[in-house]
Amino acid sequence: METSRYTLPLLLVSLPFFLSLSAQMTGDFKCSGSTSTCMSLVGYSSKNPTTLRNIQTLFAVKNLRSILGANNLPLDTTPDQRVNPDQVVRIPIHCSCSNGTGVSNRDIEYTIKKDDTLYLVATEVFGGLVTYQKIADMNKIPDPSKIDVGQKFWIPLPCSCDKLKDEDVVHYAHVVKEGSSLGEIAAQFGTDNMTLAQLNGISSAVQLLANYPLNVPLKACSSSVRNDSLDAPLLLSNNSYAFTANTCIKCSCDASKNWTLSCEPSSQVKPSNSTWATCPPSRCEGAEGLFLGNTTTTSTSSSCGPRTCAYAGYSKQTIFTVLTPTCPDSASPGSGNYASTFSPRFNFVLVLIQCALLCLYLL
Structure with a gap:
């Protein structure tokens, strides 16, 4: 019974950890800003060799040049260009915000084939960008194990149109690889782990789940596009x-x-x-x-x-x-992507949580 005195502190300290874990498991991106629609990005990779044409068809991208532009590929790149296994291709998608969550529009559909399961569609066909539970919920499928060949389902990919501390960003759905850490992902995309942690509603101490999408903010170039323009907001990330x-x-x-x-x-x-x-x-x-x-x-x-x-x-x-x-902007960084915009107070709280968990483990 002596260890019972640790029970309440353990629950209180561990609660943010478990809440963070469950928040990431949903694969949802927060989208609560005033802008209801925008262009977002997802990072897609296939376990098998494929082509740009196949990817364009899978994601219902109207023009191949949209994929070429998102990946800074030459305009003369052919649709039959080979894409190697695990090679990441950035796909631009139309994002809509509703009830605090962003999802892709209904253009992206998938027709069930023989031997398909929703889990297979989510993890294999769409590379972990969406969970099978999300597909079932958004398509109102009462029993995910009971689907028929030929059925068409909307694929609700995660996205967001929110600004980050009043800065325009392009939200990028990055599928976490096995063994990746928040710090490694932050370094890869030129941001920091605290920014990623708060944006995704997780603790920086949480162990990332492989094959789940993480919301990564990519700094967008500033533009003079008017709010009443038909292409507003026109947000493009570096390269x-x-x-x-x-x-x-x-x-x-x-x-x-x-x-x-x-x-x-x-x-x-x-x-x-x-x-x-x-x-x-x-x-x-x-x-x-x-x-x-x-x-x-x-x-x-x-x-x-x-x-x-x-x-x-x-x-x-x-x-x-x-x-x-064309004035020089001394405030703009010359390189990198997006620096941390969160307060030291938030960082300090996360450090306290990590220290508390370590102390409990040692006890």
């Missing part, structure tokens, strides 16, 4: 590009360019939207003879240097532009 304004504009994010979105007219002769006969002109408003992507050669009294004609979004048949100063 990626995307076509927008009915493929008339190509935008890219490069950390070496001060984390500022760089856009220019694309080489498309005919826009993807049939209502546009040709791409509208991208002349910069308020600057005679200046077009999208051009930079003035002189500075003005109202700016700290030359100004650039930046992309500001588009409407039905209009491309918006704006003159922006």
